[in-house]
Amino acid sequence: MADRLAGPGRLMGKVAVLTGAGNGIGAGCAEHFREQGATVIGVDISGADRDCDLTDEAAVADLFAAIGAEHGRVDILLNAAAFATFAWIEEMTYAQWKRTLVGELDIVFLPTRAAWGLLKASGRASIINFASANAAHALEGSAALAHCAGKGGVLAMTRQLAMEGAPHGIRANTIAPGFILTAATRAHMESEPALREKVLAKNMVKVLGEPQDIAHAATWLASDEARYVTGANIAVDAGATAW
Template sequence: MAERLAGKVAVITGAANGIGKGCAAIFASEGATVIGIDRDDCDLLDEAQAAACFARIGEDHGRIDVLVNAAAFAAFAWLEDMSYQNWRATLAGELDIVFLAARAAWPWLKASGTASVINFASANAHHALPGSPALAHCAGKGGVLAMTRQLAMEGAPHGIRVNAISPGFIRTAATRAHLQADPALERQVLDKNMLKFLGEPEDIAWGAVWLASDEARYVTAAEIPIDAGATAW
């Protein structure tokens, strides 16, 4: 099953950390030409920068076969403590960042003819996690699911498949900070999980490999939970 992505040009946002970094490593191991984008390379919330970045990639490679929208930002606070500034920053960091990247990549995805866009929602789009002040994050990731369905419809005539993965609690630099700040959080997460351990970025990346590959050629507008069973009950 090696080289499942051989010959594919894959752009991965948020590639320097967490799930994006895990996707970049495994996509490369499966034969993809990986172009990683992170904040040091391009501010994906700057419309002009995003457009210019994807134009360069498209001109260099002639097409984009896979877009993995892993870049995201969220502020966590209880409703009464959440500033409007942080609310808006989270919605930008969860929704605008997907919109701007997808729009900038769209002509090059159309040029592929068999392209795959992979968005990341969250288990938090479906349920609240007791003890987690994730109001803005839940709203943003719920929006990602709606965007995914709409983009799948818009992309289908051009051979562009659009799907979402909804990860459960994954160990990353960001989530480690939450675990350190709240020692009870890991137990709350594991109580909800059917599988009693926390996931790693690679657990998500393998699901993304399948969605990016020709094995998933009949799959679009789907949401795939990779969450240790947390949203199944």
């Protein structure tokens, strides 16, 4: 049993909807889920299987109605889409604050609510959300006020979803990534050359993460191997938050 679960095809037969699948962590997870046998519907504002503004309530409802009509259920919902404004409190406008909370919280709430009936139809569904070290710790020198609030909200929301989903066979967990190399973070490192050394100094394991590192953890949470795991937050951060 253990060998069968750990081998290729760990998500065989599962219908997976991944938001933020157009790039970065979402794209990495979508690729890995496909390799593991899932039927993947990647969603993003553009450049994915289904283009959708995930902050538009009606558009999200239409998206999942179409998915339901085609597949009848959703076994995996991975909410990787997010956007935020980073600014110090004295500089952040109220509009930027509200936009960030939409981009951190609403963008998780709307797809999850729209998918809820399809997740219930699965009977053994997995929701995977993305928290952050910023959900529990402030980072010195980082102007991440609204982002911290948003990720803290995702962490709390996911615990509640775990409770509400349990009677329906729905598990809900978060992954808290460390610094992951994506197009956006590579550009950030180019603009701030000292960033790489700051990240490596904080990491216990002196390497930078890649989307595949998150995809492996997400695959486990999405699979039946993790049937006894819900309400958990999995840090994938080279030990950065362990000391």
